[in-house]
Amino acid sequence: MSTGLQGLPGREVIVMAEQALLGALLIQPRTLTAVSEWLEPEHFYLPHHTALYSAMHHIAKAGHPAVTEDRPTAEQGLEWVQQTTARGAEEAPALTPSYAHALINACPQPLHAAAYGRMVLAGHVRRTVAEHAARLGQAVRESRGSDTGIDLVCARADELADVLEQLTRRWRPHPGSLPRTETTTPSAQNEDIDGRVLDERVFLSAVTNRPAALTEVRTYLRAEDFADPVHQQIFRALAALDHRGDPIDPVVVVWEVQQRGVFASTPATPDDVLAICERSGADPAYWAARVIRHALLSTATDTAAHTGRLAADTTLTPHQLISASCRTLANLTAIRLRTRRAQGQVAPRQSTEPRRRPPPVTSRRTASPPSVQIKPFRVR
Incomplete structure (x- = not known):
């Protein structure tokens, strides 16, 4: 996949690997039979x-x-070089006889063609993950301010899940490439943060005055879905009160918040919490859905940005990149499932079809493609 991504990490190394592989195939054409089983144009x-x-x-x-x-004879080998170069030049004029000669000189050892091919495939993995992460991020930006844009975000997330699933079937872990734990850094949010905080405030006011809705709301809404730290603590207080079966009103909420040390650890005051929990006739379920929608878009932004950073990290092996991307995408999948519950939808049934696994690897020097046992979550 020649994506033309700007700022491609390790571009020079990828080009060197491609040149070495093509040079090896020009020198020893029979090597193509093994490499072509798993490497595509x-x-x-x-x-x-x-x-x-x-x-x-x-x-x-x-x-x-x-x-x-x-x-094969020397004449047949020369004919192979001439014919492949001439046919390739029909699509790419840059392929000249002199460039074919340069490719041959760029190959240190034709017997290492399989190793060069794995490098080429690793570059494809990195570019593919980066491209779909960028598409997911673009979908989030396009969905801001649109009630229907969330469908595009979910579609892009599913595409990323499908790509990771395909890659896991093609790439096996290197014996020394243990998974690495990557810390997800929240990205700068391209959103109306004031609007998001206002929606959270309306919800907290509505649910304080109509606490019967809390039992259902707690099944899909989490404190981490709130952008404002004080709002997170207020929701935790409301959830705790509902869990214990205690009465709920603004004064009780202020007391519970104080017990949790909010006034000692934040600039918030009791009057601030009273103002947030003021009398309201709003529908808690409607505003809870808005809160979780904001959280979903925020998580999608972080997922796209973090996956892009993983793809740009050339110190990660393809196995580590794929497994870390799957873990990152799982965070988005989890909030999508909760969003579906908020909308009254049932989560899709997981497929029970057994996965077809590749045959066991008997040698590290085999030319067979990689395969890893990590399956990303996805929501339809």
Whole structure:
């Protein structure tokens, strides 16, 4: 997949790996048979490399003797180079005989073609994850201020989940590539934070005056869904009161908040909490849905940004990138499930179809593609 992403990390190394692989395939065409089982033309970064590898596929399928015979002659090897270069040049004029010669010189060891191919595939993994993370972030930006934009965000999240699922089936973990715990840093939110805080305040006022709604609201709303730290503590106080079966009114809430040390740890005062819990006739369920919608968009923004940072981290192996991205996406999936409950929808039934696993790896030097046992969550 040649995405053309700006600021691609490790671009020079990716290009070197692609050049070394193509050089190896020009020198030893028979190597293509093993590598082509798991490496596709769209896995290359540079378009003219994609064109050349695709030309190799086409000519090899036609039964070129340089690929099919055990001991091809020098003339057959030269013909292979000329034909693949000429066919690739039909799609990419940059493919010239001199460039083919440069590719051959760029290959340190033709016997290492499988290793070069795994590097190319790793670059494809990184670019693919980065591209879909960017799409998710763009969907969040487009959904701001739109009641229907949330569907686009969910669609992009599902696309990312599908991509991670496909990658897990292709890439096996390296014996030394243990999963790394990545700390998710909240990203700068491109949102109307004042509007979000106001919605939270309206909800807290409504639910304080209509506490019967708390039992249902608590099944899907969490304190972490609130942007304002004081609002988080007020909701925790309301949830605790409802859990204990205690009466709820503004004064009781102030007392519970004080017991939780809010006035000692924040600038909030009892009058501030009373003002937040003032009399209201608003519908708690409606405003709870708005609060969790804000939280979903915020989580989607953080998920996109963090996944993008993971893809840009060239110290992560593909296995570590895939597993960390799955864990990050799981946070978004969890709040999507709670959002569905807030909307009165039932979570989709999980598939019981057994996964088809690749055969066990018997050698680290095999040319077979990777495969990892991590399956990302997704919500339809």
